[in-house]
Structures are given as C-alpha cells and as structure tokens.
Amino acid sequence: MVVRVPRLIQVFNVQCVMCGRAAGQLMNGVFVPNQRVRNPVPGKNGSRCGECGGNLYLEPDESVTPFMATQIAAQRTAAQQQALASNNPENLRAA
Ligand SMILES: [Zn+2]
Numbered sequence: 001m002v003v004r005v006p007r008l009i010q011v012f013n014v015q016c017v018m019c020g021r022a023a024g025q026l027m028n029g030v031f032v033p034n035q036r037v038r039n040p041v042p043g044k045n046g047s048r049c050g051e052c053g054g055n056l057y058l059e060p061d062e063s064v065t066p067f068m069a070t071q072i073a074a075q076r077t078a079a080q081q082q083a084l085a086s087n088n089p090e091n092l093r094a095a
Pocket residue numbers: 016017018019020021049050051052053054
C-alpha cells in the first residue's frame with residue numbers, strides 16, 4: 001500500500017532557546033514530539049522546554065525525509081478519521 005504524500009509540507013523545528021534541544025517538529029500544523037526529549041510544558045506565553053523550561057521557538061525546516069512524510073500522512077489520516085468520527089467540521093480545515 002502506497003501512502004500518498006503532498007509535495008509541499010510545511011515543517012518547523014520546535015527548538016529551545018536555552019538548551020537548544022528540539023522538542024519536536026510542527027508538520028502541517030501537527031506537533032510531532034521528539035521522543036528523546038521531554039514533552040514541552042504549558043507556560044504563560046505558550047509551551048516551554050520540557051527539559052529546562054526555556055522558551056521555544058519555531059525554526060523553518062524544509063528537509064523532510066520520505067519517512068517523516070509517511071508519518072505525517074499517517075497522522076493526517078488519523079486526524080481525518082477522528083474528525084469524521086466526532087463529526088466536527090472545525091477539524092476538517094484548521095488553516
Ligand atoms: Zn531547554
């Protein structure tokens with residue numbers, strides 16, 4: 001089975017200004033946590049680094065590997081199925 005992947009995927013690295021760890025990536029609006037780093041924690045002005053509590057910033061990243069793209073596609077499919085299951089029209093088009 002071949003998973004079709006859109007050619008253009010908007011990817012941002014979610015990085016900590018303090019320790020430089022990548023908390024994860026934002027792919028097409030979906031946050032994909034880095035499994036080797038603790039999940040970001042909610043703060044007053046947005047999420048903070050789960051390791052040191054530093055601010056997180058988004059860094060554009062255009063290097064998406066086919067493996068990552070496949071993961072994104074799987075997540076999108078899951079999200080769409082959830083949207084259908086919950087019948088929530090807001091989930092269909094976030095952007
Ligand atoms: Zn940090």
